[in-house]
Amino acid sequence: xxxxxxxxxxxxxxxxxxxxxxxxxxxxxxxxxxxxxxxxxxxxxxxxxxxxxxxxxxxxxxxxxxxxxxxxxxxxxxxxxxxxxxxxxxxxxxxxxxxxxxxxxxxxxxxxxxxxxxxxxxxxxxxxxxxxxxxxxxxxxxxxxxxxxxxxxxxxxxxxxxxxxxxxxxxxxxxxxxxxxxxxxxxxxxxxxxxxxxxxxxxxxxxxxxxxxxxxxxxxxxxxxxxxxxx
Numbered sequence: 001x002x003x004x005x006x007x008x009x010x011x012x013x014x015x016x017x018x019x020x021x022x023x024x025x026x027x028x029x030x031x032x033x034x035x036x037x038x039x040x041x042x043x044x045x046x047x048x049x050x051x052x053x054x055x056x057x058x059x060x061x062x063x064x065x066x067x068x069x070x071x072x073x074x075x076x077x078x079x080x081x082x083x084x085x086x087x088x089x090x091x092x093x094x095x096x097x098x099x100x101x102x103x104x105x106x107x108x109x110x111x112x113x114x115x116x117x118x119x120x121x122x123x124x125x126x127x128x129x130x131x132x133x134x135x136x137x138x139x140x141x142x143x144x145x146x147x148x149x150x151x152x153x154x155x156x157x158x159x160x161x162x163x164x165x166x167x168x169x170x171x172x173x174x175x176x177x178x179x180x181x182x183x184x185x186x187x188x189x190x191x192x193x194x195x196x197x198x199x200x201x202x203x204x205x206x207x208x209x210x211x212x213x214x215x216x217x218x219x220x221x222x223x224x225x226x227x228x229x230x231x
Contacts, residue, residue, distance in 0.1 A: 025141045026053045028071040030062040030088070031104075032080040036126070040075060040104075043130050050137065059083025059091075066092045066099055073140050075133075076120070078105035086111060086118045093119030100140035104133070112147075116223070122146040144185050145219075171212060171230060178205045180231045183222045 027050055031037045037055050044050045053069050056062040058080045066074060074092065078085040089101050100121040105111070112123045121140045124133065125148050136146040171179070174195070181191045188206075192199045206218060213224045225231045 023049055025050050025073055025137060026069070026071045027051065027137060028054045028056065028062070028065055028069060028074045028099075030056040030059075030065075030074060030080075030085065031077040032057050033077075036077070040133075044134065044137070047134055050134070059085060059088030062088045063091045063095070066096050070096055071099055073100045073102060073137050075102050075104045075137070078103060078107055078111055078115070086114050086120075089115065089120050090118040100143075102136055102140050102146070116145075124148050145222075171209060171225075175205050175209050175212075176231060178202060179209055179221060179225055182206065182218055183225070183231060 027044060029037050029040050029044075029052060031040070034057075037057075041052050041055070044052055053071050054065045056065045060083045062074065062076065062085075063083070065071075076085045076089055085103060085105070089103070092099055092101065097119075101119060102122045102124060103112075103115045103120045104124050104126055106126050115123055122136055122145050124136050124146060128136075128148065139146045174197075177195060178191055181194060186194070188199055188202050191197075191202050195202075197205075206221075209225075210217065210221050213221050213228075215221050215224050222231075
């Protein structure tokens with residue numbers, strides 16, 4: 001069984017994204033094994049705030065169902081016959097970017113970097129317990145990026161290795177502190193309290209970070225900063 005905690009990263013720069021939605025999280029289950037899909041369906045059906053809107057048995061089916069159903073969260077298997085989960089993730093994020101995708105796989109860190117670069121919002125192992133999976137779905141829905149705790153070191157090490165030859169972007173010490181806290185899923189108010197700066201200063205620093213990294217939102221800022229070994 002996996003460790004009990006889950007690292008989360010704040011990946012949304014759209015306050016109120018889910019305020020216009022109902023309290024129900026619509027989920028599409030993607031896995032090539034019927035037993036796995038049925039197990040997830042039964043487990044998630046016990047949650048009052050989660051509704052299963054469909055199932056898909058491979059990548060092609062997942063892309064079709066995602067476009068048709070526009071679920072809030074997709075639990076995505078990685079290895080499937082035909083189109084794999086990473087390719088499906090990349091296509092879905094291109095066509096239905098508002099869908100959050102939680103990779104649910106047996107393959108530890110082997111494909112984590114590729115999955116996140118393809119647009120996955122989180123990466124969890126199938127041996128995670130039901131509470132971890134449910135919590136991860138809720139975190140993805142609310143703009144966080146849950147990563148199995150056993151994989152975080154490998155993720156950071158791999159991103160650091162790949163970024164050694166990438167030219168660094170100049171960020172101030174405070175901006176790095178702010179970005180580290182954003183990456184940990186800390187809210188703007190908590191960042192303000194932790195760094196003893198005003199909420200407006202936090203917002204200004206985040207805008208400057210996004211501009212300096214040449215990205216469009218906090219999710220991309222965190223990803224780019226990790227790639228460039230800035231945090």
